[in-house]
Amino acid sequence: MTNSVRVRVPAKVNLALRVGGTDEQGFHELGTVFQAVSLGDEVRATTALPGQFRLSFLGEGAAFLPTDDGNLAIRAAKLLARHFERTDVGVSMVIRKRIPVAGGMAGGSADAAAVLVACNALWDLGATRSQLHDLAAALGSDVPFLLMGGTAIGTGRGVDLTPVLTDGTYHWTFALSHAGLSTPAVFKEFDRISAPRPTEIPAELLEGLRVGDAHKVGAALINDLEEAAISLQPTLAHTLKIGLEAGALGAIVSGSGPTCAFLAGSDGHAAELAEALGVFSGVRAVRRAHGPVAGAQVL
Ligand SMILES: C[C@@](CO)(OP(=O)(O)O)[C@H](O)COP(=O)(O)OP(=O)(O)OC[C@H]1O[C@@H](n2ccc(N)nc2=O)[C@H](O)[C@@H]1O
Numbered sequence: 372m373t374n375s376v377r378v379r380v381p382a383k384v385n386l387a388l389r390v391g392g393t394d395e396q397g398f399h400e401l402g403t404v405f406q407a408v409s410l411g412d413e414v415r416a417t418t419a420l421p422g423q424f425r426l427s428f429l430g431e432g433a434a435f436l437p438t439d440d441g442n443l444a445i446r447a448a449k450l451l452a453r454h455f456e457r458t459d460v461g462v463s464m465v466i467r468k469r470i471p472v473a474g475g476m477a478g479g480s481a482d483a484a485a486v487l488v489a490c491n492a493l494w495d496l497g498a499t500r501s502q503l504h505d506l507a508a509a510l511g512s513d514v515p516f517l518l519m520g521g522t523a524i525g526t527g528r529g530v531d532l533t534p535v536l537t538d539g540t541y542h543w544t545f546a547l548s549h550a551g552l553s554t555p556a557v558f559k560e561f562d563r564i565s566a567p568r569p570t571e572i573p574a575e576l577l578e579g580l581r582v583g584d585a586h587k588v589g590a591a592l593i594n595d596l597e598e599a600a601i602s603l604q605p606t607l608a609h610t611l612k613i614g615l616e617a618g619a620l621g622a623i624v625s626g627s628g629p630t631c632a633f634l635a636g637s638d639g640h641a642a643e644l645a646e647a648l649g650v651f652s653g654v655r656a657v658r659r660a661h662g663p664v665a666g667a668q669v670l
């Protein structure tokens with residue numbers, strides 16, 4: 372049995388996020404297109420004594436993250452052990468974070484997906500993709516996509532996934548905000564200021580992705596949570612405007628925000644956007660990435 376495993380996991384951006392009505396548990400019906408991007412976290416999992424589940428962080432936001440059961444990574448490891456009735460396992464995990472915390476890029480979900488993949492290998496469980504998908508869906512709405520990666524349509528709570536045919540590489544610049552936004556707070560603000568929307572994905576977006584036309588994709592980006600995120604953090608409107616004025620092919624709040632995503636025509640263009648956005652006081656930091664990339668993978 373291996374005693375140490377490293378897993379890389381991407382962040383996500385929602386190219387479309389349509390928000391419909393709520394189900395009996397208060398979850399909104401979604402129609403979304405996820406894309407996995409190269410800004411990612413890395414998990415190193417090492418065997419520990421039975422029943423020991425340890426976690427520490429390095430990098431982005433490390434000081435502010437819980438390391439107990441409040442962390443999705445610990446919950447993922449314990450859920451996997453429980454599901455396979457393995458009381459003889461334990462794990463010590465170090466997560467190098469690059470994905471902004473509470474940024475709408477699914478950092479916590481990404482770590483949970485990575486831990487499922489890492490502990491499955493570390494404990495030699497032989498879980499199938501479908502078993503991992505079901506455990507991921509029990510942990511959170513974004514977790515199954517971070518296992519899958521690529522570009523995919525998500526329906527229901529966002530966990531029913533269908534891969535999307537895409538061509539080409541998409542170059543992104545991300546503008547990080549000074550403060551995070553809580554996902555439940557943004558959905559609550561959406562309920563306060565908006566009516567449920569039809570959850571159809573724009574046909575132009577899928578067509579643009581199919582033929583690899585970044586201009587078409589940029590023009591079709593849509594996020595029904597954007598207004599709610601801007602209502603809670605008004606500076607985001609300025610950030611989006613700055614990116615568009617600097618020539619972004621499309622600009623959007625990423626998921627529940629507050630990270631703003633800008634589509635560029637090339638890597639060089641993404642660097643120009645990063646320069647224009649980086650000088651705005653409302654932006655804490657800028658990051659560049661490309662997509663689509665693979666989901667959580669053992670290195
Ligand atoms: C909005 C999205 C878009 O991909 O992600 P983020 O941008 O926050 O990363 C997701 O729907 C978030 O997914 P995730 O962060 O995993 O959410 P969960 O833990 O499942 O749910 C957190 C809370 O968000 C709200 N929620 C989430 C998903 C959904 N379909 N409807 C909801 O109303 C609920 O209030 C729920 O209690």
Ligand SMILES: Nc1ncnc2c1ncn2[C@@H]1O[C@H](COP(=O)(O)OP(=O)(O)O)[C@@H](O)[C@H]1O
Nearest residue numbers: 442443471472473474475476477478479480482
């Ligand atoms: N491993 C983790 N990485 C990041 N955040 C985590 C993690 N575990 C729990 N959290 C908590 O989840 C919340 C949402 O963080 P995150 O998943 O980064 O954002 P988002 O849902 O906006 O994409 C934060 O308040 C954070 O404290």
